[in-house]
Amino acid sequence: MPEKVLVLAEVSEGELRNVSFETIAAGRKIAGDNEVVALLCGENVSGLSEDLIHHGADRVLVAENEHLKSYTTDAYKQALLQVVEKESPDALLLPHTSPGKDLAPRIAAKLNNGLVSDAVDLEVDGDEVIFTRPIYSGKAFEKKSVTDGVIFATFRPNNIPPLEADSSRSGDASTVDVEIKDLRTVIKDVVKKTSGGVDLSEANVIIAGGRGVKSAEGFEPLYELADVLGGAVGASRGACDAEYCDYSLQIGQTGKVVTPDLYIAVGISGAIQHLAGMSNSKCIVAINKDAESPIFDVADYSLTGDLFEIVPLLIEEFKKV
Ligand code: FAD
Numbered sequence: 009m010p011e012k013v014l015v016l017a018e019v020s021e022g023e024l025r026n027v028s029f030e031t032i033a034a035g036r037k038i039a040g041d042n043e044v045v046a047l048l049c050g051e052n053v054s055g056l057s058e059d060l061i062h063h064g065a066d067r068v069l070v071a072e073n074e075h076l077k078s079y080t081t082d083a084y085k086q087a088l089l090q091v092v093e094k095e096s097p098d099a100l101l102l103p104h105t106s107p108g109k110d111l112a113p114r115i116a117a118k119l120n121n122g123l124v125s126d127a128v129d130l131e132v133d134g135d136e137v138i139f140t141r142p143i144y145s146g147k148a149f150e151k152k153s154v155t156d157g158v159i160f161a162t163f164r165p166n167n168i169p170p171l172e173a174d175s176s177r178s179g180d181a182s183t184v185d186v187e188i189k190d191l192r193t194v195i196k197d198v199v200k201k202t203s204g205g206v207d208l209s210e211a212n213v214i215i216a217g218g219r220g221v222k223s224a225e226g227f228e229p230l231y232e233l234a235d236v237l238g239g240a241v242g243a244s245r246g247a248c249d250a251e252y253c254d255y256s257l258q259i260g261q262t263g264k265v266v267t268p269d270l271y272i273a274v275g276i277s278g279a280i281q282h283l284a285g286m287s288n289s290k291c292i293v294a295i296n297k298d299a300e301s302p303i304f305d306v307a308d309y310s311l312t313g314d315l316f317e318i319v320p321l322l323i324e325e326f327k328k329v
Contacts (some may be wrong), residue, residue: 009135010098010159013039016111017046017060018103019132024056026210029063029170031163033206034130035101036064036171038137038159045069045095049087051077057181062173068181069095078195079107085114087186092119094184095098099137099159106207112162116189124152124161128267128288129168145261145284154270165210173213206240208257213239213270216259216286219246220275220296220315227253228321230274236326242266242286246278260285275315278303295319 013035017028028046035044048056050072055066069091075083088111092100100115102108104126116123128149129140136191138153139161154160208214215234217227227241234241242264242315243257259266261284271289276282278294286292287306294307294317304310311318 009044009132010137012043012045012095012097013101014095014097015044015046015065015101016103016108017048017056018105018107019048019050019053019056020207022053024059025103025165025207026170027105027163027165028060030101030165030168031101031106032060032064034127034161034168035099037130037132038099038101040132043067045097046071047071047088047091049073049076049084054183059173060079061179061181062175062177064171064177066179068179069184070181071184071186073186073188074089075191075194076171076186078198079110080191080193080195081110081114082191082193084111084190085118086188087117090186091184093207097158098242099161101160102162104162104164108162112160117166119158119159119160121160122154124159126164126243126265127161127167128162128164131180142288145280146265146287148160152291159217164265164267166212199310206234206238208240208242208259209264209266211240211266212268213237213272214242214266214268214286214289215239215259215261215272216242216244216276217252217274218244218282219250219252219278220277221247221252222275224252225317229316229323230324233272233319233323233326234321236329237270239268239270244279244282246276273307274319276303277301278306 015035018025045067046060054070092150124139127139242259248255261281269290272293291310292307294303295311299312
């Protein structure tokens with residue numbers, strides 16, 4: 009069993025992302041009674057330490073630096089490598105988010121270590137940690153265990169249940185000095201494309217629209233349904249290509265991979281590249297006027313009919329709940 013597990017917590021706009029707690033829960037499972045250390049990077053982030061401890065970290069290292077305020081490959085790579093060198097963890101865990109996906113392979117290469125990426129589950133059998141990860145665009149799952157070097161893995165958001173916050177847990181939080189230099193990229197300003205709302209990759213409910221929605225205006229009822237259900241709006245590439253919505257909403261092989269509790273596909277045919285991003289959702293509802301549409305093959309509930317009639321009915325009904 010690893011003596012020390014290091015988890016990189018992810019902060020977005022001054023708040024911890026839920027996937028940080030999920031990754032700590034994975035670390036807790038791997039470490040057992042041994043130590044889980046969380047690394048917090050950013051500027052003025054030390055106040056978040058307590059939350060990490062309440063969710064299962066034993067110790068928090070805070071790397072405060074102006075260059076860590078927003079993610080850049082160079083700065084985060086330098087910070088994480090320095091902390092790994094200081095701490096020598098037996099296991100290193102990162103969220104499988106955009107920053108995590110960018111960072112993990114670079115760290116693995118620098119450490120000359122293997123990497124299990126995009127894990128959705130894990131089990132511990134004695135000293136062996138066995139990860140489950142999707143392959144072939146989510147059509148199958150493989151199990152992998154690490155036999156050599158640091159156990160290094162990234163975790164897909166929304167798959168490992170976070171531990172319930174326990175405010176009686178205590179732990180140490182201390183500053184760790186990191187030297188960030190020779191940056192090739194510096195973030196001057198961050199301009200957000202989408203306004204507020206639930207983060208698509210962490211949403212428990214997603215209403216995704218396709219080309220069948222027919223226009224940007226056609227997406228408005230989808231936003232209303234998402235609001236009623238406390239979810240986020242996503243899209244197929246067909247809808248993005250047709251400029252009904254922004255590419256940041258695209259779900260699929262070349263878009264975001266999501267695993268919500270509820271995925272409502274509206275006017276989406278279910279091309280294999282779209283399924284790659286959503287077929288592991290816990291419950292899939294598909295609305296399509298074509299009864300032969302492939303999306304119905306993966307749907308738990310199939311609503312055959314006109315989306316422009318069905319979506320307003322759903323909004324009306326869910327508003328009553
Ligand atoms: P369509 O296939 O045109 O389907 C529209 C659906 O709406 C149809 O099933 C139709 O029956 C239904 N419909 C129409 N009107 C109504 C109505 N009034 N009521 C109810 N239903 C209605 N796609 C992605 O989504 N994500 C990706 O990441 C992605 N990556 C790709 C990568 C590569 C390399 C390639 C080649 C393709 C990729 N694609 C991706 C594109 C993918 O192949 C499909 O073209 C795309 O998913 C189709 O989008 P769609 O289902 O919205 O449109």
